[in-house]
Amino acid sequence: MHIPDGMLDTKTFTTLWVGAAGGLGYAGHWIRKHFDQSKIVLMAVLAALIFGLQMLNFPIAGGTSGHFGGGALAGLLLGTWPGVVVMAAVLLVQALFFGDGGITTLGANIVNMGIIGALVAPFVYQLFQRVSSSSLSKILGAALGAFLAVVLSSAVVAIELWASGSAQFFAALTAMVSWHTLIGIGEAIITGGIIAYIVKVRPQILDDGEQTTKRSFRSVCVVLGALALLATGLSFLASSFPDGLEFVYFDMGVGTAAIPETTIVPALMPDYVLPGIANETLAGVAAGVIGAIVTGAFLWAVISVLARKRRQDDKRTEN
């Protein structure tokens, strides 16, 4: 699931970096506002634990194995935004020290596994809690949340690879989702097992996470929805099937075999490079910068609206 360097084109990884930075920036702001120092230390210890728990391997099929991810668990225990920061730290260490996931694609990995993981699991868990607050409902909610978080993340990875021109859409989507369905079952069993243990031994830990999730839930939905719309829009802005590596193949004399793809909307930046710039890479970078500016402006607008709404809510509560 960790996307390595070179698999995403400039436009896609820049856009996702801005999305991740926006999400992390907001998470930082949220934590400063709601968490005291002892909670931040707890986050740090949990980050170390989740990193350690990733050594838990489980069998999948054909002699292969998957390992525990932890994004869903982080979201369930700490709430969405603190969970995002914990996962960002884990992913940063994996990319920097272990070559697990790339540096240019770290933003994408934070969005895929951190933001989506820490959002989806608490959301599903909350839905189950609305139906019943029994122990079984808690365990099932957490397990299903963890499963869906893994599967949804894998689908988003497939979309990103397709938008970058690194993979054929349906092949990547089918393979990623079917494989991660199996990994998701392992993740669900371990997450459900952890929650079952906590429900028995110390249920107040879950209550803390629930309170945190309730406070941040609406803003997460809006920011993620906005990001998804924007990412989709940018993909089509370039072309229906953009290809960051096309120049490689034309360079080698094999690009002529490429099949012309059907364009759904006329491209403003054909092959996601800016017209008028001769160097392919520089044109790609310029397109990426434009993507970043548009994403940044969009995120800023969304967060400003949310912050204003929160101030209004706070004022109303005071009155």
Next chain:
Amino acid sequence: MENSLSPQGKLLAALIAVLGIVLAAPHTPFTAGAVFALVILLAIIVQVPVFKLLLRSLVVVPVAGMISLFYPLRFVASWHAVGIAEAYVNHWQGMVALILTPWLCVLVMMLLVMSTEQADLIYALGRLRLPRALLLLLSFMYRYVDVMRAQLQAAHRSLLSRAPALGPYRRVLLYGNLAGSMLIRAYDRGERIHAAMLSRGYTGVLPRLHEQRIHVADIALIAVSMLFSIALIGYH
């Protein structure tokens, strides 16, 4: 050389090199060979074991290899065995390029990691203005991950010795309990650590034992990395 360069200088040079490699996607034997030769040369200079470096860099190949399998399918004219095989035959170079770029990037990052202490790299991230909360998390991961892994391994060992006949799926279920007990310990540990930190005068900022400033050698390394990246991009 290892001791004369600051970790933030090395980190910055490595990040620039990775960006250059990603943007240029070196795929010809000449350019890919040039990047490879430069990394190996640097590894020899800073006395990093080359074989170990190459071995560790291979971690990315299975993932990149799997993703690259989807690439030729973009060019399938007809979805029959012959059409699919044709796409793979015509576009195998694309698959190689998709594996080559991430591998060269990991090679650069592994050279950095193997020639720099982890604590120094975390310090370098702080010098490059990583947010304070994230830095605290990284410091704690560096400090406690080995402790927790040792505890987890001990618990895992006792689970295997007490229930050796369990099937793999039953064992996965027990992993939940094992991880849950680790989690409760982590919560307690977090509270204890915070109390201990406060008693030692913790104000929310981790103290720095020694400052390492950027010197001329660092600027030279960053400049070389930048020029090399620009040359790569320009060549393509």
